[in-house]
Amino acid sequence: MMAIGGAGLAATLPGEAAEAKAGAGAATVPAKVLHHVFFWLKDAGSTADRDRLIAGLRTLAAIPVIRALHIGVPADTEARDVVDGSYQVSELMFFDTVADQKAYQDHPIHRQFVADCEKLWRKVVVYDTLGV
Template structure:
């Protein structure tokens, strides 16, 4: 079965101070505690500079799951709910890209 990859890009509020930014980082990193994750990564835009690269976001979250069922469990996990409830105040925009592997 093909892996399921969940990519989330966050654009934080421009007026967000260091305390708010730190709270967001702590919150997004808490998602790594959720069961059923095959891989977990939080990062900032890399210093690559090519015309096709969008570096306008502030943080990226990449979660890999063995299958869509594990992803669906992640979406309803209380840790995920707490992150969304507590940290949505920090961002202006979120874009999500979900994909499954092709064989």
């Protein structure tokens, strides 16, 4: 099983081991809803604001419909035209269904996170995907 972790969080994708084929390289993830969010801070150089946002994101782990959560910052990988490392923080969540992702959006913990942290960011980009 692949562990997904970041900023002190770790989760395991359910059923992933069954999807992996022996000798096939990387494991595949069962078809799920992925919610990937990128945050650009108003004060991009502020480690205090980055840390406050990360702390806020960690509170989301208590929402029961989230199957896995990864919080990250841009990796120091090779600079290429297709790589956008201009954001300061990202989070990637796995849900079983689109309905679960909607329940997350409406959950009081998520609403509190937005109320507490929205003053920190100047831009947010969300990518929601359904595995095939």
